[in-house]
Amino acid sequence: MSSDKIDVRYVAKLARIALTDDEVDRFGAQLGDLLAHVNALAELDTNAVPATAQVVESRNVERADSVRPCLDREVVLAQAPQRQGGFFRVPRIIAE
Amino acid sequence: MENGIIERNAADIARDVNAGKLSAAEVIEATLGQVDAVDSRVGAYLTVVHDLARERAAAVDARVRAGERLPLAGVPIAVKDNMCLTGTRTTCASKILERWTAPYTATAVARMLEAGCVPVGKTNLDEFAMGSSCENSALGVTRNPYDLSRVPGGSSGGSAAAVAAREAAIGLGSDTGGSIREPGAFCNLVGFKPTYGRVSRYGLIAFASSLDQIGPLTRTVEDAALAYDAMGGYDPMDATSIDRPLEPTAQALRADLHGLRVGIVREFGTKELGADLDAAYVRAYHDLEALGAQLVEVSLPTADYGLATYYLIAPAECSSNLSRFDGVRYGLRVEGDDVQSMYEKTRAAGFGPEVKRRILIGTHALSTGYYDAYYVRAQKARTLIARDFEKAFAGCDLIACPAASSAAFSFNAKSDPYSMYMMDYYTIPMSLAGLPALSVPCGWVTPPGGVEPMPLGLQLCAPLFAESLLLGAAHAFERATMHAQKHAPLTARTRA
Numbered sequence: 001m002s003s004d005k006i007d008v009r010y011v012a013k014l015a016r017i018a019l020t021d022d023e024v025d026r027f028g029a030q031l032g033d034l035l036a037h038v039n040a041l042a043e044l045d046t047n048a049v050p051a052t053a054q055v056v057e058s059r060n061v062e063r064a065d066s067v068r069p070c071l072d073r074e075v076v077l078a079q080a081p082q083r084q085g086g087f088f089r090v091p092r093i094i095a096e
Numbered sequence: 097m098e099n100g101i102i103e104r105n106a107a108d109i110a111r112d113v114n115a116g117k118l119s120a121a122e123v124i125e126a127t128l129g130q131v132d133a134v135d136s137r138v139g140a141y142l143t144v145v146h147d148l149a150r151e152r153a154a155a156v157d158a159r160v161r162a163g164e165r166l167p168l169a170g171v172p173i174a175v176k177d178n179m180c181l182t183g184t185r186t187t188c189a190s191k192i193l194e195r196w197t198a199p200y201t202a203t204a205v206a207r208m209l210e211a212g213c214v215p216v217g218k219t220n221l222d223e224f225a226m227g228s229s230c231e232n233s234a235l236g237v238t239r240n241p242y243d244l245s246r247v248p249g250g251s252s253g254g255s256a257a258a259v260a261a262r263e264a265a266i267g268l269g270s271d272t273g274g275s276i277r278e279p280g281a282f283c284n285l286v287g288f289k290p291t292y293g294r295v296s297r298y299g300l301i302a303f304a305s306s307l308d309q310i311g312p313l314t315r316t317v318e319d320a321a322l323a324y325d326a327m328g329g330y331d332p333m334d335a336t337s338i339d340r341p342l343e344p345t346a347q348a349l350r351a352d353l354h355g356l357r358v359g360i361v362r363e364f365g366t367k368e369l370g371a372d373l374d375a376a377y378v379r380a381y382h383d384l385e386a387l388g389a390q391l392v393e394v395s396l397p398t399a400d401y402g403l404a405t406y407y408l409i410a411p412a413e414c415s416s417n418l419s420r421f422d423g424v425r426y427g428l429r430v431e432g433d434d435v436q437s438m439y440e441k442t443r444a445a446g447f448g449p450e451v452k453r454r455i456l457i458g459t460h461a462l463s464t465g466y467y468d469a470y471y472v473r474a475q476k477a478r479t480l481i482a483r484d485f486e487k488a489f490a491g492c493d494l495i496a497c498p499a500a501s502s503a504a505f506s507f508n509a510k511s512d513p514y515s516m517y518m519m520d521y522y523t524i525p526m527s528l529a530g531l532p533a534l535s536v537p538c539g540w541v542t543p544p545g546g547v548e549p550m551p552l553g554l555q556l557c558a559p560l561f562a563e564s565l566l567l568g569a570a571h572a573f574e575r576a577t578m579h580a581q582k583h584a585p586l587t588a589r590t591r592a
Contacts, residue, residue: 006456006457006460011456011459014459016419016436016440017447018441018443018444023449027456031457031460033514038407038408038470041408042473044473044480046477049476050479052479055528079425081424081426081427090435091433093434
């Protein structure tokens with residue numbers, strides 16, 4: 001299976017979490033320990049085994065394409081950290 | 097009179113409220129009085145909804161006066177704070193949602209209210225339901241009502257503590273790898289996780305979507321059955337909700353176990369749990385036999401890989417589910433120089449260490465180069481574990497084993513994350529297989545260094561959809577042994 005090392009800085013970047021140097025060290029060690037435990041799965045012969053994503057029968061659920069009541073826009077936007085009119089406001093994404 | 101009311105089980109309350117002998121208003125006043133008296137010590141609730149509770153109680157009394165008969169008339173319920181209730185703060189015990197108010201109500205909660213329940217408040221949990229002691233809450237400390245120096249279990253520890261301390265008759269919990277069953281065992285309660293998909297997850301803030309399941313924490317099996325009958329069943333708002341009829345379980349409670357084969361798992365020896373626990377579980381198995389069950393040995397050879405499987409699948413799903421907390425639409429935002437830095441600072445400030453660890457491990461397991469080695473392999477192991485249960489159930493009707501690896505432990509006793517994960521060794525395999533399982537009180541031990549006797553839980557597990565059989569058998573065990581009655585919580589003893 002894979003090594004017990006985990007590049008915490010790279011993974012944190014993917015996960016969009018800023019970490020302190022102390023967290024990088026601590027999480028690196030703790031997650032390395034956990035990976036050492038989960039590597040035990042390499043002992044199982046899973047070559048011919050299908051993967052399970054969902055244990056009970058799953059099927060596509062459809063509904064009629066009709067207008068139904070939904071959450072009130074004002075109620076939802078009232079919870080926004082920042083809003084502008086009927087929109088969520090975020091920092092500029094595209095440079096000027 | 098007040099003390100009398102709070103000691104009563106849901107079934108008794110509903111019967112008397114329906115008969116007009118007791119009002120929902122009286123019940124909720126007595127319950128709120130108990131919350132005032134003990135919750136500063138227990139810490140079960142993050143939010144108490146006094147006004148809504150009184151309003152809902154009055155509505156229940158009006159419905160009963162109008163001639164309606166409600167299966168849970170006037171029953172006070174504690175709702176884990178990862179389930180939405182319109183107009184009420186819903187935090188997941190996380191700083192990232194500390195000030196978020198739910199704009200809609202979870203289906204399970206709505207069905208309980210429709211059945212006559214009255215909400216007392218929202219209860220503490222390990223942040224985003226990740227933990228086994230409630231110590232991962234960012235918003236409060238919950239203590240075990242049987243020994244305030246010990247944890248209530250988790251992640252549904254607030255709901256468990258509330259019901260144990262008589263601050264509610266029913267607690268709603270969610271169970272991903274044992275988060276109802278373990279706190280149930282720690283707090284001398286019945287903790288019931290139904291088959292995956294039996295109770296709608298709509299309005300339950302997602303942790304690991306293929307595993308999360310809502311269920312009740314109660315002081316009797318009968319109450320668990322009534323709660324399940326009220327909240328279970330198909331919901332078009334949850335795409336994984338199962339569309340098949342729900343047979344009422346409250347009518348399936350049994351007096352004995354004649355004709356049932358109960359599987360004892362060869363790989364789940366109890367000797368390594370210590371002499372006291374070993375003796376308690378050996379006695380519990382004997383009690384099952386004395387009730388007429390035939391004990392048979394079954395084997396779950398891959399169950400030992402449950403923890404490893406779970407700690408890839410659950411974090412992978414959590415890393416995806418929790419990506420929605422980004423400071424844009426709701427919850428905390430910490431400003432940054434650009435949008436990327438806003439995301440990173442918001443999530444750094446909003447999530448606690450355990451949530452960060454799980455997001456990181458899940459992100460790693462799903463990342464390029466590791467996906468097949470970790471995530472897909474874990475999904476294949478999951479298949480093997482589910483097949484083990486299928487084979488075992490070919491030779492038995494139910495499986496019995498411990499509900500947790502120890503009795504409730506002291507605060508800060510499990511500082512290494514993996515030692516905390518080990519608490520769920522016996523509950524995780526059932527979660528991976530989607531099976532219905534519950535914890536029922538089965539004895540008491542005084543842990544080393546402790547002074548108070550602490551409860552233990554026996555886990556019973558049934559095949560998919562066999563909730564009636566499971567609850568029926570647990571009822572017979574509960575009635576024959578009466579373990580739950582042997583000790584009262586400290587909160588009852590210290591109150592005159």
